[in-house]
Amino acid sequence: xxxxxxxxxxxxxxxxxxxxxxxxxxxxxxxxxxxxxxxxxxxxxxxxxxxxxxxxxxxxxxxxxxxxxxxxxxxxxxxxxxxxxxxxxxxxxxxxxxxxxxxxxxxxxxxxxxxxxxxxxxxxxxxxxxxxxxxxxxxxxxxxxxxxxxxxxxxxxxxxxxxxxxxxxxxxxxxxxxxxxxxxxxxxxxxxxxxxxxxxxxxxxxxxxxxxxxxxxxxxxxxxxxxxxxxxxxxxxxxxxxxxxxxxxxxxxxxxxxxxxxxxxxxxxxxxxxxxxxxxxxxxxxxxxxxxxxxxxxxxxxxxxxxxxxxxxxxxxxxxxxxxxxxxxxxxxxxxxxxxxx
Numbered sequence: 001x002x003x004x005x006x007x008x009x010x011x012x013x014x015x016x017x018x019x020x021x022x023x024x025x026x027x028x029x030x031x032x033x034x035x036x037x038x039x040x041x042x043x044x045x046x047x048x049x050x051x052x053x054x055x056x057x058x059x060x061x062x063x064x065x066x067x068x069x070x071x072x073x074x075x076x077x078x079x080x081x082x083x084x085x086x087x088x089x090x091x092x093x094x095x096x097x098x099x100x101x102x103x104x105x106x107x108x109x110x111x112x113x114x115x116x117x118x119x120x121x122x123x124x125x126x127x128x129x130x131x132x133x134x135x136x137x138x139x140x141x142x143x144x145x146x147x148x149x150x151x152x153x154x155x156x157x158x159x160x161x162x163x164x165x166x167x168x169x170x171x172x173x174x175x176x177x178x179x180x181x182x183x184x185x186x187x188x189x190x191x192x193x194x195x196x197x198x199x200x201x202x203x204x205x206x207x208x209x210x211x212x213x214x215x216x217x218x219x220x221x222x223x224x225x226x227x228x229x230x231x232x233x234x235x236x237x238x239x240x241x242x243x244x245x246x247x248x249x250x251x252x253x254x255x256x257x258x259x260x261x262x263x264x265x266x267x268x269x270x271x272x273x274x275x276x277x278x279x280x281x282x283x284x285x286x287x288x289x290x291x292x293x294x295x296x297x298x299x300x301x302x303x304x305x306x307x308x309x310x311x312x313x314x315x316x317x318x319x320x321x322x323x324x325x326x327x328x329x330x331x332x333x334x335x336x337x338x339x340x341x342x
Contacts, residue, residue: 036071036102037069037070037156037159037163038071039103039159040079040103040104041076041105042058042081042083042095043082047111057144058105060209060214061120061148061151062076063214063216064148064149064207065105065155066246067198068153070197072101074245077243077245081095081104086106087128089128092125092128102159103124103158105122106121116139117137119135120136120151121134131162132155134155141206146205197226199226200223201221201225202219203221204219204220205218213242214239217236217237217238218235218236222235222236228261230260231256233254235253235254236252250274251271251272252270254268256270256281264287264288266284266288267282267286267299268283269281278302280300281298281299283297294308294315294316295310296312296313296315298312
């Protein structure tokens with residue numbers, strides 16, 4: 001099989017599962033008919049930070065919200081709002097209108113005796129009014145990650161509940177697209193809607209920051225869901241550049257499995273490079289469609305050109321469908337002597 005033939009079979013939209021962060025979930029991805037869920041996070045006010053670690057909790061909180069099934073999240077760098085826990089209603093309204101979000105989280109990070117207290121207030125974008133107050137405390141990085149995880153869940157749940165009772169305040173939803181016909185792509189994973197909400201579930205979460213860059217690490221029982229795509233892995237790392245609301249690189253490791261309908265992809269490690277629109281599957285890489293499969297030590301997907309390169313002992317196995325027997329010709333009883341059926 002030629003490279004062009006292989007590329008025509010593999011329309012590698014499976015990568016959209018791990019690349020489309022706008023961005024464990026208490027709130028499920030919004031339904032197609034539900035209001036569009038978009039949340040902004042303003043820079044937090046910092047109190048008593050002398051000698052304390054310089055972690056941007058507002059930025060890390062925005063990162064986590066972006067992986068909880070929302071349509072969009074606008075972090076502190078993109079929102080451009082000054083730090084402060086008590087903005088005026090008019091200021092909140094202006095920020096929400098400019099960013100196209102439904103709610104905005106503002107807050108304060110306070111250090112007292114080696115313990116960090118995070119006080120978040122969720123404000124509505126239509127009036128700037130207070131929707132809810134949420135608090136977390138932490139002494140260690142592990143406690144901070146757990147606290148931010150809980151805060152993100154509460155903020156998303158509160159926003160979704162508010163939008164269901166005040167639909168007029170929500171940005172309009174996009175009309176659902178017609179279902180994908182697998183016959184258009186008979187051998188491969190394709191037709192995926194990369195702009196759909198992403199949800200990541202895991203038993204453990206770590207969050208860290210070095211300078212302006214951040215990293216989220218999901219561990220144990222990692223499950224990723226986006227539209228009709230599902231990914232399972234032992235570990236998933238998301239790397240965020242400074243002021244970015246989407247990761248530049250995602251790495252899934254440990255028994256990686258991607259499923260879309262009857263199609264599956266397996267490998268030891270999958271890395272997505274967002275700027276290059278390229279996914280690399282390493283280690284026992286294999287893509288299956290029923291009884292058909294493509295396998296190799298490495299499979300590289302170029303989304304821009306929709307080309308696939310299989311390296312290291314590449315093998316392709318097709319099982320053509322058996323030909324259906326032609327129906328027997330009909331017998332005209334009148335042509336049989338005596339008019340009897342033979």
